[in-house]
Amino acid sequence: MSRRFTPKVVTANDLLEGDVIYLTADDRWSRAHHEAELIEDEAHAQLRLLFASGQPARVVGAYLAEAKAGPDGPEPTHFREAFRTRGPSNYPHGKQEAANV
Amino acid sequence: MYDYNAFDRAFLAERNAQFRSQVERRIDGSLTEEEFRPLRLMNGLYLQLHAYMLRICIPYGTLNPGQMRRFAEVAERWDKGYGHFTTRQNIQLNWPKLKDVPDILDSLGEVGIHAIQTSGNTIRNTTADHFAGAAADEIEDPRPVAELIRQWSTDHAEFQFLPRKFKIAITGSPNDRAVTRAHDIGLRMVRRGAEVGFEVLVGGGLGRTPMLGAVIRDFLPKADLLPYLEAIVSTYNVMGRRDNKYKARIKITVFENGIDVFKAAVEERFVETRAQFSGVDQQILTEIEAQFTPPAFRNAPTEAFDAALASDPVFRAWADTNLAEHRAPGYAIVTVSLKAHGETPGDASSAQMRLLADLAERYGHDELRISHEQNVILPHVHKSDLPAIHAALAGEGLATANVGLISDIIACPGMDYCALATARSIPVAQELATHFRDIGLEQEIGALKIKISGCINACGHHHVGHIGILGLDRAGVENYQITLGGDHTETAAIGERAGPGFAYDQVVPAIERLLRAYLAQRDAPTESFIDAFRRLGPAPFKAALYPEEARDAA
Numbered sequence A: 001m002s003r004r005f006t007p008k009v010v011t012a013n014d015l016l017e018g019d020v021i022y023l024t025a026d027d028r029w030s031r032a033h034h035e036a037e038l039i040e041d042e043a044h045a046q047l048r049l050l051f052a053s054g055q056p057a058r059v060v061g062a063y064l065a066e067a068k069a070g071p072d073g074p075e076p077t078h079f080r081e082a083f084r085t086r087g088p089s090n091y092p093h094g095k096q097e098a099a100n101v
Numbered sequence B: 001m002y003d004y005n006a007f008d009r010a011f012l013a014e015r016n017a018q019f020r021s022q023v024e025r026r027i028d029g030s031l032t033e034e035e036f037r038p039l040r041l042m043n044g045l046y047l048q049l050h051a052y053m054l055r056i057c058i059p060y061g062t063l064n065p066g067q068m069r070r071f072a073e074v075a076e077r078w079d080k081g082y083g084h085f086t087t088r089q090n091i092q093l094n095w096p097k098l099k100d101v102p103d104i105l106d107s108l109g110e111v112g113i114h115a116i117q118t119s120g121n122t123i124r125n126t127t128a129d130h131f132a133g134a135a136a137d138e139i140e141d142p143r144p145v146a147e148l149i150r151q152w153s154t155d156h157a158e159f160q161f162l163p164r165k166f167k168i169a170i171t172g173s174p175n176d177r178a179v180t181r182a183h184d185i186g187l188r189m190v191r192r193g194a195e196v197g198f199e200v201l202v203g204g205g206l207g208r209t210p211m212l213g214a215v216i217r218d219f220l221p222k223a224d225l226l227p228y229l230e231a232i233v234s235t236y237n238v239m240g241r242r243d244n245k246y247k248a249r250i251k252i253t254v255f256e257n258g259i260d261v262f263k264a265a266v267e268e269r270f271v272e273t274r275a276q277f278s279g280v281d282q283q284i285l286t287e288i289e290a291q292f293t294p295p296a297f298r299n300a301p302t303e304a305f306d307a308a309l310a311s312d313p314v315f316r317a318w319a320d321t322n323l324a325e326h327r328a329p330g331y332a333i334v335t336v337s338l339k340a341h342g343e344t345p346g347d348a349s350s351a352q353m354r355l356l357a358d359l360a361e362r363y364g365h366d367e368l369r370i371s372h373e374q375n376v377i378l379p380h381v382h383k384s385d386l387p388a389i390h391a392a393l394a395g396e397g398l399a400t401a402n403v404g405l406i407s408d409i410i411a412c413p414g415m416d417y418c419a420l421a422t423a424r425s426i427p428v429a430q431e432l433a434t435h436f437r438d439i440g441l442e443q444e445i446g447a448l449k450i451k452i453s454g455c456i457n458a459c460g461h462h463h464v465g466h467i468g469i470l471g472l473d474r475a476g477v478e479n480y481q482i483t484l485g486g487d488h489t490e491t492a493a494i495g496e497r498a499g500p501g502f503a504y505d506q507v508v509p510a511i512e513r514l515l516r517a518y519l520a521q522r523d524a525p526t527e528s529f530i531d532a533f534r535r536l537g538p539a540p541f542k543a544a545l546y547p548e549e550a551r552d553a554a
């Protein structure tokens, strides 16, 4: 029996900036996790990952990351992905910096 | 120190021009990431969690004020105004943009700095004793030899695709400050009669299978060094495993074949390599040595220093921890701590870098060093200048008097930056430092090495910390394993795991229990933690870490 599929988002790093980006349902790349498309189906997840990987001039290292539904959109479930939505904990740099201004 | 010649400059300019066009082709889509990745790594450019990271080489940890100032400028212009000094005597920029990297490399190239072979399965930056050329206990300055190794290994055609990365460390002192036994090759200068040579160690390394290097030659004449290194690396290039990345380091080659078989193969190859080296390397070494002549030390009174020691307790505390013995009378080696309590170990702002450059220029014979312990060294300072230096450092938050104490922690970037991390390490270091200061035990505890890595790769040297902390991911939660009894010096030892790991917020209390047990059981305040550990064995410390189990067993 195969394991039940758990929801995912497609994430990657931006080629030029290097920062974390997420694939949205309308084929954009967003810098906000909650705007990502929450993928609940395994076959669809593979298609979306292929779509992302087919954009080498825009993204680097696309992969499927675990996520769950939240009130404002998808939320990360693992602490690594949570850090990726914010930035480092020793300085207010990265996404949390952009959120501050 | 070594100045680039026309050949070095032309080589670097050409490499940077090549990389510039590679970046352009990546951005315009003509190179895929698969094609580009090895090219960027060859030039020190990584992609981490939140951004690119550029790892810049500081050969054997030595730099001049102009180079330090250039780091400050580059960090301000193209990054976020700071740099991170690492255990590998490199500096890392955590936020460069892809399109800016060629400009950064050109700017660094102007001052003879590059990022070549800071990644990939090549011979990496040769690290050296950070007190080289200054230490009172030194046989000879090892840096001319380190520079010779740099010239030999940079762009060495045969060694661009080794089975795995390759790290060499060198010391000229019997007191090993370069962790030579934890490197693929460790070189320790020794004397045999009047002749100076090297004890050669091979097969050390940390990572997932930590091992201490074994002696492959107890005395290698200095003139044989390059042919012997060539023999070791080419033997490894052939014998090393390429089927499994985790078994590809030379430590596994030596372990699986045994040191005797490996040594026999090296010695056989050495017959050939020695014949091939015509002696040009020794001519080059003589030229390099001329560039490392010691500064003109001055003979001056040290009353100002003695007076400050007597009258200023803050200065005295700093002098007690941050100065080391210099070989010239009236001089001292200054370690500037990049471990201010609560700050990120190894980070320096552009303003701090500029101050360090100024101080080196004004008082320090134009020399700066980066230590593998992530501090900055002013190697040649006359004692009469120390009060002024201390005051200037204090103005930039650089006068922390904690070198060798509990807050002088090595910490890798961990999950705050590193894509391979399984847990954070920086905040653990920050909390340990502030906690033990706040409860007033830092001085009381005395000499102690805590080293923290954010994953099994062990970039933070946790295996050789008196107390090692390894951050892991246990079922989606950060969990920290503690090792005890490691040693990074000439009496090197790999620490042993104390027991089950601790949750993130339990690490500081666990270390406090451990150190209170040490304070309660040490012979005398002069018995350091590591000495007490060696005398008592792990049992009392494990009991302190795991009081529940100790109670259950009772």
Ligand code: HEM
Pocket: B046, B048, B053, B085, B086, B087, B088, B092, B164, B167, B182, B204, B205, B206, B207, B208, B209, B249, B411, B412, B413, B418, B419, B420, B457, B458, B459, B460, B461
């Ligand atoms: C982009 C960030 C980094 C990556 C991807 C990385 C990767 C690795 C890997 C994969 C290993 C294990 C090698 C092996 O066992 O064969 C390793 C070891 C090591 N790295 Fe890093 N590292 C990073 C940052 C650093 C930093 C910041 C330092 C210095 C503070 C450092 C210093 C070391 C050291 C000292 C070792 C252990 C010695 C050995 O090679 O056995 N690394 N690193």
Ligand code: SF4
Pocket: B412, B413, B414, B415, B418, B419, B420, B421, B422, B453, B454, B455, B456, B457, B458, B459, B460
């Ligand atoms: S030890 Fe792990 S987490 Fe730390 S820098 Fe090395 S690879 Fe990254």
